[in-house]
Amino acid sequence: MKRLVFTVLCLMLATQALAASKELYVYNWSEYMPDSVLEDFTKETGIKVIMSTYDSNEALYAKIRMVDAKGYDLIVPSTDFVARMHKEGLLMPLDKSKLTNLGNLDPKLMNQSFDPDNTYSVPYMWGSTAIAVNTTNPVAAAVTSYADLWKPELKGKILLPNDMRGVLGMGLKRLGYSLNETDPAKVAEACELLMPLMASVRVFDSDSPKQAILNNEVQAAVLWNGEAYIASDENPDIRYVYPTEGFSLWVDNLCIPKNAANTDNAHLFIDYLLRPEVAAFICQEMGYSSPNLAAQAILPEDVRGNAIVYPAPEDMARGEFETDLGPAVKAYEECWMRLKTQ
Numbered sequence: 001m002k003r004l005v006f007t008v009l010c011l012m013l014a015t016q017a018l019a020a021s022k023e024l025y026v027y028n029w030s031e032y033m034p035d036s037v038l039e040d041f042t043k044e045t046g047i048k049v050i051m052s053t054y055d056s057n058e059a060l061y062a063k064i065r066m067v068d069a070k071g072y073d074l075i076v077p078s079t080d081f082v083a084r085m086h087k088e089g090l091l092m093p094l095d096k097s098k099l100t101n102l103g104n105l106d107p108k109l110m111n112q113s114f115d116p117d118n119t120y121s122v123p124y125m126w127g128s129t130a131i132a133v134n135t136t137n138p139v140a141a142a143v144t145s146y147a148d149l150w151k152p153e154l155k156g157k158i159l160l161p162n163d164m165r166g167v168l169g170m171g172l173k174r175l176g177y178s179l180n181e182t183d184p185a186k187v188a189e190a191c192e193l194l195m196p197l198m199a200s201v202r203v204f205d206s207d208s209p210k211q212a213i214l215n216n217e218v219q220a221a222v223l224w225n226g227e228a229y230i231a232s233d234e235n236p237d238i239r240y241v242y243p244t245e246g247f248s249l250w251v252d253n254l255c256i257p258k259n260a261a262n263t264d265n266a267h268l269f270i271d272y273l274l275r276p277e278v279a280a281f282i283c284q285e286m287g288y289s290s291p292n293l294a295a296q297a298i299l300p301e302d303v304r305g306n307a308i309v310y311p312a313p314e315d316m317a318r319g320e321f322e323t324d325l326g327p328a329v330k331a332y333e334e335c336w337m338r339l340k341t342q
Contacts (some may be wrong), residue, residue, distance in 0.1 A: 007155040011019070024049045024265040027060065027072040029252065030207045032125070032226075034285045041272050047265050055206040056163055057081045064090055069257035071267040078250050080165070082121045083114040083324035086307040092256040098267040101274035109251060115325055121253035122270055123291035125226075125282070128311060128319060129166045129248040132213055132221045132228040132239045140219040145244040146170045149220060155200040159213065159221035162206040164336040165322055166222065166248060170194065173245040179320045182328035191335035198342040213238060229287025229308045240308045242315040249319040251291065283309070 017325040026033075038049040054060045057078050064075065069090045077085060086090050096102060096118075105123055115121045129319065131149070135141040139153040149158055149170075160167050169179045171190030178297040181187055202218050205211075209223040221227075228240040254273065256266045272278060279295035282288075284303055289310055290296055296304060303309055325332060 017116050021262065021265070022047050024074065024102065024262055024269055025072045026051050026074045026269075027063070028053055028074075029075045030055055032076065032252075032286065032288075034282060036184040037278060037282060039125045040278075041269060043266075044272075045268060046138070047268070049269070060165060061085065064257055068259060070259040070261070072257050073215075073262040074269060075255050075257060076124055076252050077121075077255060078322065079112065079114045080322050080324045082253050082255060084329075086115065086120045090258050092258050092260060092263065093119050094122065094256065094270075095263075095267060098264075099271050099274065101271050101276075104274055104279070104292045105278060106291050106293050109291045112251075115253075122274070124252050124254045124273065125249040125286070125288040126249065126291055127225045127288045128242070129161065129163075129222065129224055129250070130152045130228070130241060131167070132210075132223055132231060133239055133241055134216070134219045134235075135237050135239050137219040141239075143220055143241055147245070149200070149222075150197055151228050152200075154220055156202050157219040158197075158200045159205055159209055159218040159220055161209060161224070162200050164332055167194065167339065168332055168335060169248045169322075169324055170222065173243065173247065174243070175227040179246075179248055180323045180325065182325060184328065184331040187328070187331040187335060190340060194335075194339055195342060198339055225289070225308050226287035228308070232308065233287075242265050242311060242318060244318070246320060249316075249321045251321070 024047050026049055028051060036164055038051065042048055054063065060077055061081055061084065064085065077285060099122065102122065109123045109126065110118055131143060133140040133143045139151060142148065167330050168190055172179055172181050172193040174193060176192055177190065178187050203212055210227040211223055212218045213221045214231055223310070225240065230241065232238045254270050256263055260266060274292065276292060276294035276298060279292035280298050283290040283295060283299060287309055
């Protein structure tokens with residue numbers, strides 16, 4: 001009888017392991033990966049991708065901490081949160097022997113200070129946070145800077161991202177400071193500058209901010225370039241403006257949580273996403289900048305030459321990549337709470 005029970009238990013465990021080996025749990029930003037990419041991966045490998053989404057790095061971080069880095073096999077944090085999460089032991093080192101397409105990535109976006117030698121992360125997409133305006137509105141059409149958003153004519157007609165760094169970065173840039181400022185006094189100064197703007201904000205949205213400007217609910221929206229790319233394609237009156245004060249650049253990265261169950265599948269999916277044809281398709285569909293040089297080479301000219309997707313050199317010169325804030329993040333979090341409860 002004991003032998004029979006033992007045999008049954010072994011069979012059950014083997015069945016569970018087999019089932020787990022055909023699943024991949026991904027926790028990703030909203031509207032950040034075409035469904036057809038997931039479907040094609042499943043057709044090729046037999047691995048079913050179960051996708052859950054979040055709308056901010058803070059939400060991702062809180063969830064991964066809460067579940068002790070379990071339950072998800074792949075996540076997509078931005079640069080500053082890669083640094084924060086691996087310092088806190090929430091990420092698993094990548095097995096690069098399983099990433100045969102790693103060489104397709106732009107060396108300029110690799111081996112950065114937030115993750116030396118890309119021990120824990122692989123770039124997925126990069127992009128900007130700037131201003132989309134509806135040019136049929138004369139006041140919005142004249143916007144060239146963050147400062148213009150404080151104009152009283154835009155009261156109730158502005159969308160801001162539900163993103164702490166994106167919003168505080170506006171105030172910091174207006175004051176001539178770095179997006180990565182760590183002086184609490186300067187962060188507080190930016191916070192005070194932003195407080196009056198809150199009365200002009202109709203909505204905070206990072207799920208699908210393009211909808212508000214497409215539906216004419218707002219006339220100016222601080223959002224990500226991919227959202228602006230899709231919105232301008234649907235409505236040519238929508239223009240993407242790189243603010244004169246400077247703006248945020250970011251890289252979102254593929255990472256495996258420390259206690260992920262399906263790590264082989266996660267590596268397989270990362271390598272799939274690094275294929276030139278897959279990365280190029282995602283770039284075309286989503287409108288974000290691909291870090292994949294082999295993918296860039298096969299992009300249509302109207303995408304490769306689109307200033308929303310790939311900013312001109314003079315615009316890039318005003319951009320600044322976000323980095324880990326370290327202990328200074330507390331000042332940002334305190335300000336963010338004040339702004340959201342204003």
